[in-house]
Amino acid sequence: MTALVEATEMVFRRPGGYALRIPSFSISAGEAVAVLGASGSGKSTLLDLVGGVVRPTSGSLSLFEQSTLDLSYRALDRLRGENVGVIFQEHNLLPFATVYQNVALGVQFSRVRRERVIAPSLSEEITRLLRAMDLDANSLMHRPAHTLSVGQRQRVAAARALLGQPPLIIADEPTSALDEGNQSRFMTLLQEARRSSGAALLFVTHDARLIDGFDQIISLDDPAPTEREDP
Ligand SMILES: Nc1ncnc2c1ncn2[C@@H]1O[C@H](COP(=O)(O)OP(=O)(O)OP(=O)(O)O)[C@@H](O)[C@H]1O
Ligand SMILES: [Mg+2]
Numbered sequence: 001m002t003a004l005v006e007a008t009e010m011v012f013r014r015p016g017g018y019a020l021r022i023p024s025f026s027i028s029a030g031e032a033v034a035v036l037g038a039s040g041s042g043k044s045t046l047l048d049l050v051g052g053v054v055r056p057t058s059g060s061l062s063l064f065e066q067s068t069l070d071l072s073y074r075a076l077d078r079l080r081g082e083n084v085g086v087i088f089q090e091h092n093l094l095p096f097a098t099v100y101q102n103v104a105l106g107v108q109f110s111r112v113r114r115e116r117v118i119a120p121s122l123s124e125e126i127t128r129l130l131r132a133m134d135l136d137a138n139s140l141m142h143r144p145a146h147t148l149s150v151g152q153r154q155r156v157a158a159a160r161a162l163l164g165q166p167p168l169i170i171a172d173e174p175t176s177a178l179d180e181g182n183q184s185r186f187m188t189l190l191q192e193a194r195r196s197s198g199a200a201l202l203f204v205t206h207d208a209r210l211i212d213g214f215d216q217i218i219s220l221d222d223p224a225p226t227e228r229e230d231p
Contacts, residue, residue, distance in 0.1 A: 002065055003028055004083075004168050004200055005050055010059035012045055020045055022059075025218050027200050029167060032191065034211040035204045037220030043204040046220070047170050050202055051084055052076030064167070081110035085161030085199070087171040092157035095146035099135075099156050100126055102145050106163035113164030129159035132193045134185070151182040158190050162197055169194055170202045175210065183210065 003026040010022040020042040027033050037043050048054045052063055052071070061068045064083050068076065080086075085106065093102045103126045107114040119125035130137040133155035145153060154174050161169050171190070175183040187210055194201050203214070211217060 003062075004064060005202075006060075006062045007049070007056075008060045010049065010056040010061055012042075012049060012054065013057040019057075022046055022049070022056075022220070023218060025216070027168070027202060027216075030195070030198055030200055031216060032194075032201045032203070032214045033216045033218060034214040035202065035218045035220065036206065036208060036211065038206060041220040043206070043220060044172055046218070047172050047202065047204055050168075051086065051170055052080045078110070082112045083166050083168055085163070085166040085169040087154070087157045087161045087169065087174045089173045090150075090177050092160075092174075093145035093153055096144050098142050098144060099130070099148070100141045102156055103129065103160045103163055106160040110164065113166065116165045117163065118165070125163065126159070129162050129193070130156070132162075132196075133159050133189050135159070150177050151186070154178065154186055155189065158186070158193065162193055162199065165197050166199060168200045168202065170204075172204045173206070175205070175207075183207075 005027040007022060007026065008024045012020045012022070022042070025033070035043050035046055049056060049061060050063070052068060055061070055068050063079055066079065071079065100123070104122060107117060117125045119128055127137040127141070130140065135152060135155050140148065140152070145156065148156065157174065175186050178186060191213060205211065
């Protein structure tokens, strides 16, 4: 089976003088991949590369069978909109938009993704995904996002990432603001929901306790991936 993501000897240089070397890896359909590393080791930068927000300076990266070298940033935006659900560390939701509106944003920027909504209607699919993330859809759906707890907001963000069946979910430390009980609850719900939709997961954390049940670990600490350029 062809890989969703294939990264070979990627290096990303910032004008500031850091070169981040990423070990070669690939992500197959349905696979759960954890990215581990200390603060500053390049985890978020790796997600930017896989999300097509930045391109590698050297090495190769193919996303959904297309080489990022051949694609404009506009084409990368489209590729991401169609294929990638994103969950951030925090501030995932528009605070004054309702839960429903926030989840619906998941398909706002891609016709392909809108057409992949399988339930009889968008609102039924949003209800199904909120319930899959253990949220009471009836009572929460029309509430502004800022009236939810942090744990509830992160589960709404997961529902949005899953809407429209993207083949890949990327998540950047989505549990770091949650207490331990809510962290493991979030992990279990996210893993179950993405498995049943068939999505692969690229999950960033600095907390090795969260990576139970992952198929592959990318470690950015060893060997040291960041190095100073010679002046
Ligand atoms: N916008 C930027 N401009 C210049 N350097 C940056 C920028 N963003 C990150 N860096 C540098 O790139 C390196 C990798 O940063 P990155 O944010 O990917 O780390 P991280 O592993 O996600 O860290 P954390 O766990 O703290 O989120 C760091 O040395 C950081 O200082
Ligand atoms: Mg980070």
